[in-house]
Amino acid sequence: MEDLYLKRVVVALGGNAILQFNEKxxxxxxxxxxxxxxxxxxxxxxxxxQVVITHGNxxxxxxxxxxxxxxxxxxxxMPLDVCGAESQGQIGYLLNQALSSELKRMGKxxxxxxxxxxxxxxxxxxxxxxxSKPIGPWLSxxxxxxxxxxxxxxxxxPGRGWRKVVASPKPVRILNARTIExxxxxxxxxxxxxxxxxxxxxxxxxxxxxxxxxIDKDLASACMAAEIKAxxxxxxxxxxxxxxxxxTSEQKPIRQIEVSELRRLFEKGQFPAGSIGPKVEAALQxxxxxxxxxxxxxxxxxxxxxxxxxxxxxxA
Amino acid sequence: MEDLYLKRVVVALGGNAILQFNEKxxxxxxxxxxxxxxxxxxxxxxxxxQVVITHGNxxxxxxxxxxxxxxxxxxxxMPLDVCGAESQGQIGYLLNQALSSELKRMGKxxxxxxxxxxxxxxxxxxxxxxxSKPIGPWLSxxxxxxxxxxxxxxxxxPGRGWRKVVASPKPVRILNARTIExxxxxxxxxxxxxxxxxxxxxxxxxxxxxxxxxIDKDLASACMAAEIKAxxxxxxxxxxxxxxxxxTSEQKPIRQIEVSELRRLFEKGQFPAGSIGPKVEAALQxxxxxxxxxxxxxxxxxxxxxxxxxxxxxxA
Numbered sequence: 158m159e160d161l162y163l164k165r166v167v168v169a170l171g172g173n174a175i176l177q178f179n180e181k182x183x184x185x186x187x188x189x190x191x192x193x194x195x196x197x198x199x200x201x202x203x204x205x206x207q208v209v210i211t212h213g214n215x216x217x218x219x220x221x222x223x224x225x226x227x228x229x230x231x232x233x234x235m236p237l238d239v240c241g242a243e244s245q246g247q248i249g250y251l252l253n254q255a256l257s258s259e260l261k262r263m264g265k266x267x268x269x270x271x272x273x274x275x276x277x278x279x280x281x282x283x284x285x286x287x288x289s290k291p292i293g294p295w296l297s298x299x300x301x302x303x304x305x306x307x308x309x310x311x312x313x314x315p316g317r318g319w320r321k322v323v324a325s326p327k328p329v330r331i332l333n334a335r336t337i338e339x340x341x342x343x344x345x346x347x348x349x350x351x352x353x354x355x356x357x358x359x360x361x362x363x364x365x366x367x368x369x370x371x372i373d374k375d376l377a378s379a380c381m382a383a384e385i386k387a388x389x390x391x392x393x394x395x396x397x398x399x400x401x402x403x404x405t406s407e408q409k410p411i412r413q414i415e416v417s418e419l420r421r422l423f424e425k426g427q428f429p430a431g432s433i434g435p436k437v438e439a440a441l442q443x444x445x446x447x448x449x450x451x452x453x454x455x456x457x458x459x460x461x462x463x464x465x466x467x468x469x470x471x472x473a
Numbered sequence: 474m475e476d477l478y479l480k481r482v483v484v485a486l487g488g489n490a491i492l493q494f495n496e497k498x499x500x501x502x503x504x505x506x507x508x509x510x511x512x513x514x515x516x517x518x519x520x521x522x523q524v525v526i527t528h529g530n531x532x533x534x535x536x537x538x539x540x541x542x543x544x545x546x547x548x549x550x551m552p553l554d555v556c557g558a559e560s561q562g563q564i565g566y567l568l569n570q571a572l573s574s575e576l577k578r579m580g581k582x583x584x585x586x587x588x589x590x591x592x593x594x595x596x597x598x599x600x601x602x603x604x605s606k607p608i609g610p611w612l613s614x615x616x617x618x619x620x621x622x623x624x625x626x627x628x629x630x631p632g633r634g635w636r637k638v639v640a641s642p643k644p645v646r647i648l649n650a651r652t653i654e655x656x657x658x659x660x661x662x663x664x665x666x667x668x669x670x671x672x673x674x675x676x677x678x679x680x681x682x683x684x685x686x687x688i689d690k691d692l693a694s695a696c697m698a699a700e701i702k703a704x705x706x707x708x709x710x711x712x713x714x715x716x717x718x719x720x721t722s723e724q725k726p727i728r729q730i731e732v733s734e735l736r737r738l739f740e741k742g743q744f745p746a747g748s749i750g751p752k753v754e755a756a757l758q759x760x761x762x763x764x765x766x767x768x769x770x771x772x773x774x775x776x777x778x779x780x781x782x783x784x785x786x787x788x789a
Contacts, residue, residue: 183549220548221559224540227547232536233499239563243537246562247555249589250671254681257648261679270652271589273565332573336586339659345652355566363577365570 163207164389165341166463167382169375169439170194170212171394174456175248182216184251191255197459199259202267206463207341209385211378212252214244214352221247222293226304237292237323238355238367245273245351252348269346275332275365276354276372276380282326290325290371309369324370326356328380332365338385353377375439383446390443390451391463392436397455399433399469413470416444440471449473479523480705481657482779483698485691485755486510486528487710490772491564498532500567507571513775515575518583522779523657525701527694528568530560530668537563538609542620553608553639554671554683561589561667568664585662591648591681592670592688592696598642606641606687625685640686642672644696648681654701669693691755699762706759706767707779708752713771715749715785729786732760756787765789 174194180186202208218240225234235243249271256269288310296304301311301319311319331354340347353372357365375392382390398410401422411419420441428434433453440451454461454468462468490510496502518524534556541550551559565587572585604626612620617627617635627635647670656663669688673681691708698706714726717738727735736757744750749769756767770777770784778784 181549184551184555186549220544221540223548224537224544226544228536228540228543231543232539233497233502235500235563239500239566242562242566243559244562246558246560246565246589247551249562250555250558250591250683253589254591254673254683258680268649268652270649273562273569273587273589275566275570333584333586336584336656336661339661340652340655343655343659345655357570364574367566367570 164205165207165385165387166201166389166391167209167211167378167385167387168198168201168459169378169390169392170210171392171456172213172215173395174393175212175252176216182220187248187251188255191252192259194456195252195255195259197456198256199263199265201460201463202256202260202346203263203265209337209341209347209349209381209387210252210256211350211374211381212248212348212352213374214241214248217247218244218352219293226294226296236367237369237371238357241352241355241371242273245355249348249351256346256348267344267346269348270340271348272333272336274350274354275357275367276328276350276377277330277332277359278326278356278368278370278372279329280358282324284324284326284370288322288324291320291322292371293321295320325373326370328354328372328377331377331381331384332357334381334384337381341385350374350377350381373435373439375435376442379439379443379446379451382443382448388449389463390440390448391459392439392451392453393456393459394433394436394453395455396433397458397467399428399437399453401427403429403433411469413472416441416471416473419471420445444471444473480521481523481701481703482517482705482707483525483527483694483701483703484514484517484775485694485706485708486526487708487772488529488531489711490709491528491568492532498536503564503567504571507568508575510772511568511571511575513772514572515579515581517776517779518572518576518662519579519581525653525657525663525665525697525703526568527666527690527697528564528664528668529690530557530564533563534560534668535609542610542612552683553685553687554673557668557671557687558589561671565589565664565667572662572664583660583662585664586656587664588649588652590666590670591673591683592644592666592693593646593648593675594642594672594684594686594688595645596674598640600640600642601686604638604640607636607638608687609637611636641689642686644670644688644693647693647697647700648673650697650700653697657701666690666693666697689751689755691751692758695755695759695762695767698759698764704765705779706756706764707775708755708767708769709772709775710749710752710769711771712749713774713783715744715753715769717743719745719749727785729788732757732787732789735787736761760787760789
């Protein structure tokens with residue numbers, strides 16, 4: 158077996174690591190799931206890896222946006238970037254706590270830390286011409302007209318009402334790459350890029366400004382993994398592998414694949430945009446930018462996937 | 474003049490660094506104030522210091538609690554510890570952004586990072602016998618009865634309604650001291666212990682659990698400053714110095730004082746608990762735990778205070 162000593166790995170947690178499909182998102186739900194998730198992650202941290210953990214924030218930031226809307230006559234509502242930062246605080250805190258506790262239980266003294274993350278995007282990204290990511294509460298026509306600000310796009314869904322849609326631009330650069338590298342080199346475990354990081358744009362003077370957009374968390378993880386020179390990007394989800402011809406009689410698991418072949422299948426539309434597509438794209442981008450390998454695997458098979466026993470492995 | 478090269482300093486920002494007295498807390502208010510604050514902090518970071526910045530969160534966590542209350546029929550409300558973590562996300566993000574922008578404008582490439590912070594408190598702390606810190610929205614008797622959970626203390630204020638009060642226990646230990654030390658040693662600027670950090674208790678197995686309490690942010694800053702072996706604790710507020718016999722005809726600024734003398738004045742009740750008291754107490758604790766000096770000064774005189782030109786300096 159190859160020597161895994163001190164491999165640097167970015168672990169991108171799927172939504173099911175924090176909330177199950179039918180849960181509303183109480184703190185009890187989140188704590189229970191994050192304990193289960195930490196029990197998967199702690200052995201990895203305790204063995205051969207320098208680990209950065211990223212996570213989504215969809216249900217949590219959605220809830221925070223509803224809270225902002227419902228209290229808006231008393232409390233100035235915060236824009237999406239600030240709500241995203243709040244969700245990083247919420248999830249990062251709970252995950253950090255669960256993971257620190259699990260490591261302590263195993264007798265490990267590794268310090269886990271959570272970094273607030275900002276990710277630079279290109280204001281000219283074509284995603285801004287076509288906002289498509291729905292966020293926040295459904296509102297009535299009247300409610301929408303009261304809430305809508307200049308430049309925003311809202312879409313109507315018959316029977317449910319109106320909802321804001323925002324752009325999902327590509328991550329260009331994460332702001333704390335050097336910080337994360339330093340922390341890993343010094344033995345710390347890092348939680349970062351929660352929810353894909355807060356999207357910011359940078360003007361000619363270097364001034365940063367948050368914008369109302371959402372960055373795909375798997376693409377942000379791939380961008381970060383490449384920047385911090387990780388060896389492995391491990392994308393965790395609820396399926397054991399990526400499948401060829403998914404949902405047809407020809408369905409076949411992909412256990413090991415070269416990046417050029419996966420790119421070819423991706424361009425042919427093998428992987429649906431609404432499900433495994435962004436994960437495959439993230440794996441492609443990481444390996445194409447020089448990463449050693451990308452893995453897509455089930456949360457409860459994370460360690461086995463790192464050892465090559467399951468999951469889909471994408472190599473150069 | 475003494476050599477200040479690579480002194481390690483914890484800068485505790487006062488509430489006025491983020492919001493002015495009469496502001497409601499819009500994102501625009503916060504950004505404007507944090508730009509002004511960053512213009513004070515950036516020259517310090519750019520010169521001779523390893524800097525950790527701490528800040529309060531009173532108005533922000535109060536707003537988040539109101540948002541949770543108003544949306545509680547749709548969104549599971551989060552307990553105070555999670556709301557505190559969200560406020561760390563909100564303020565940390567905005568401060569990090571403002572400070573990174575200001576440093577970039579000055580041509581500095583220092584990376585600023587924001588760490589989510591948890592602070593261990595003692596479950597036997599006597600503060601738990603006497604909860605006194607009001608938090609969250611005012612409610613009617615009926616609203617209070619609906620919201621109140623077992624074990625909570627609420628107090629009535631005639632004419633305004635009912636409000637929850639929580640304990641303000643002493644900080645015992647911060648969870649990421651080694652992380653912060655490593656970051657400072659490697660040249661990064663750190664934002665941490667926002668709102669005094671999220672209070673957590675640790676059981677015999679090392680398991681951490683958040684609790685509904687509030688840690689004074691100046692005391693948390695002093696605790697952290699001692700643990701990371703900072704040379705200087707710089708507490709910024711809206712007065713130029715601490716005063717002797719404040720508000721009397723005998724009022725006199727204290728420019729330089731030994732810790733034993735300040736302790737004597739503190740025990741005599743010279744410094745009111747509702748205003749300068751906790752700041753004086755934080756300064757005392759830091760120097761008594763071995764810190765080189767503590768400074769209490771105005772935000773816009775921060776650099777001058779570090780150079781000994783203004784403020785109150787407390788030494789061993």
